[in-house]
Amino acid sequence: xxxxxxxxxxxxxxxxxxxxxxxxxxxxxxxxxxxxxxxxxxxxxxxxxxxxxxxxxxxxxxxxxxxxxxxxxxxxxxxxxxxxxxxxxxxxxxxxxxxxxxxxxxxxxxxxxxxxxxxxxxxxxxxxxxxxxxxxxxxxxxxxxxxxxxxxxxxxxxxxxxxxxxxxxxxxxxxxxxxxxxxxxxxxxxxxxxxxxxxxxxxxxxxxxxxxxxxxxxxxxxxxxxxxxxxxxxxxx
Numbered sequence: 395x396x397x398x399x400x401x402x403x404x405x406x407x408x409x410x411x412x413x414x415x416x417x418x419x420x421x422x423x424x425x426x427x428x429x430x431x432x433x434x435x436x437x438x439x440x441x442x443x444x445x446x447x448x449x450x451x452x453x454x455x456x457x458x459x460x461x462x463x464x465x466x467x468x469x470x471x472x473x474x475x476x477x478x479x480x481x482x483x484x485x486x487x488x489x490x491x492x493x494x495x496x497x498x499x500x501x502x503x504x505x506x507x508x509x510x511x512x513x514x515x516x517x518x519x520x521x522x523x524x525x526x527x528x529x530x531x532x533x534x535x536x537x538x539x540x541x542x543x544x545x546x547x548x549x550x551x552x553x554x555x556x557x558x559x560x561x562x563x564x565x566x567x568x569x570x571x572x573x574x575x576x577x578x579x580x581x582x583x584x585x586x587x588x589x590x591x592x593x594x595x596x597x598x599x600x601x602x603x604x605x606x607x608x609x610x611x612x613x614x615x616x617x618x619x620x621x622x623x624x625x626x627x628x629x630x631x
């Protein structure tokens with residue numbers, strides 16, 4: 395996504411100053427991106443399911459909840475989305491066309507001292523601009539127009555953001571798509587290291603680069619611990 399400082403675009407996805415939620419009982423809140431129109435997120439019902447509807451009109455922003463889940467509690471995650479249409483010219487592998495109809499975004503902690511000097515400097519600048527330091531690593535599940543399902547795509551401007559394609563192409567449009575993934579295993583596959591604490595989960599529908607429009611509904615996100623304990627639901631609200 396292009397913003398006023400293109401080199402920081404991918405970092406600002408995960409680190410942007412944001413207002414507190416309007417509903418004091420809700421831990422989900424809007425996260426705008428500097429220089430971008432805001433995607434609208436609102437509670438809705440879709441085909442009998444409670445959901446969050448995302449409406450993007452040449453816009454980019456997130457709907458996020460902060461978490462503090464230690465690595466030992468990371469297991470599988472389930473999520474769902476319902477997309478009205480695809481962004482045909484978008485590609486999550488191309489920084490100039492990097493929009494997506496649907497994303498679920500996870501931010502992880504880690505030892506920032508282990509990062510390269512260049513990455514630490516980028517994080518410092520992002521923190522100065524937003525008041526918030528980017529996560530050590532960001533893993534996204536995405537719906538792309540053409541990349542094969544299962545692809546792991548490293549963001550060309552920051553290797554600390556990586557994407558796994560779980561839906562591709564028009565098949566599955568206009569119906570609920572349910573996914574269950576091993577979050578810890580996917581992190582290891584994408585980054586080649588063990589995950590740190592899970593710091594945040596976010597929903598994101600964006601269409602700013604392709605100057606287009608998108609409408610997507612998201613169901614609840616459920617974190618399933620590896621042990622036989624009760625799952626931790628983080629329903630969008």
